[in-house]
Amino acid sequence: MSFRTLVTPFALAVLLGGAVAHGPAARAQGTASAALTAPDALVKSLSEDVLASIRKDPSLQSGDIARLNALVDEKILPYVNFEKMTRLAVGRSWRDASPEQRQALTREFRALLVRTYAGAVSAAKDYQVRMQPFRADPAAEADVTVRTQAVPARGEPIQLDYRLEKTGAGWKIYDVNVLGVWLVENYRNTFTGEISRGGIDGLIKSLVDRNRALESKAS
């Protein structure tokens, strides 16, 4: 029996970033067709595209932040709504935040997620994406969950799910789940606590400090 229950929370963390960076890697189709891409097809092509990029780029595998950010900007950003992700994690205080604060929160949260992923990206290259049955009807619904598995060369597959929202610019991912742990929900209590202690600026500062600390550790 031993540590069984302890193992999983930690294991999830390994892939946490993975999920984020796996985000959408749909090929650069024309914008018109991108808007029509079904959510499950989008997740599939995005995951495969990002994994392919990682496999052929040793500097990504070594966790090079500049390269990783470029990858996120180029392939992932168009298909992820980082602002919504941040808004949901911040919760009701989002309403009280000024536009500048919202921008800062989104920027720093994204930076934290990318840095987290940098630590796991070398492992990500050994995974394949396997789509799970998609049950929603994307024509009728504006908010769907796409279920996938990350399948390693050896060992057991890892549950990796995405929530997407239909927008004017096509489907956008706004939350990911690793082994049943949703990213947004996992940050919510932390964010609420930071805000109750130091206000929104307090949370921004914590995020900035954490990102700086990670930066200085990496270099």
Place this chain on the structure above:
Amino acid sequence: MKAPTTLLRFASALVLAAALGACASIPPGAGSNPVDPWEVYNRHMFDLNDRVDRVTLKPVAQAYEAIVPEPLRICVNNAFRNLGEPVNAINNLLQLKPSEAMTDLSRFFWNSTAGGLGCFDLAAMAGAPRSNEDFGQTLGVWGFAPGPYFVLPLLGPSSVRDASGRLFDFLGTDPVWYIGNIALRNSLVGFRFVDTRASLLPAEKVLAAAALDRYLFVRDAYLQLRRNLVYDGNPPRLKDPDEDDETAPADGGPKAGGPAAGRPAADQPPAAAPR
């Protein structure tokens, strides 16, 4: 006589670690979240576990990882997890999933024999995936809520429900405890801790980067993860607190015999979670 001495040594290491460190920092408002009324105790225990780990299990696990080649470590890990198959089978049965229970037993049979005492997971290669069940999940399926989050000494994150479940699995269905030779049994238990700890090493670094507050991060991940396991990878969606009336998602687990969401469809492989 050997076991008590080891235990004593371990206990003194624990006391030493506790004495060495400052106390955990307790944020104001700790314990106000309904899922974690014992937050103050939990934070101290989390902190203490961390300190103890750093001077005991972690260095041993690191040495194990450095010395033993990977294929052998995988073999050991498979073998230990093979010993968990009876636990899986009994709990699947208690959750009224007889076909999964049969799969667990046939996995146990084939992997223990043809798979070299569990060293190779032949059954998985043949398309019979390992399940991940325990009595805490069974209680969840029966309708018991997790109750307060509860950080166990040395063992880490748990809840009142899951801690009770652990005790049941541990005393009732863990085959290692049926080994008559005490020295062998204790060695296996110790080795299993090292094996498990070693498998956590890579994740730890990522956790350190991702979490602003490690305690909260681990707690909330644990609670989500267990809920996911109770529903076999497909829990009903919680209400978004984004939309106004946010009540803390008091998770009562699925109602016994409740909505279909509580059971995975047959075509859906169970969520695999490393233990």
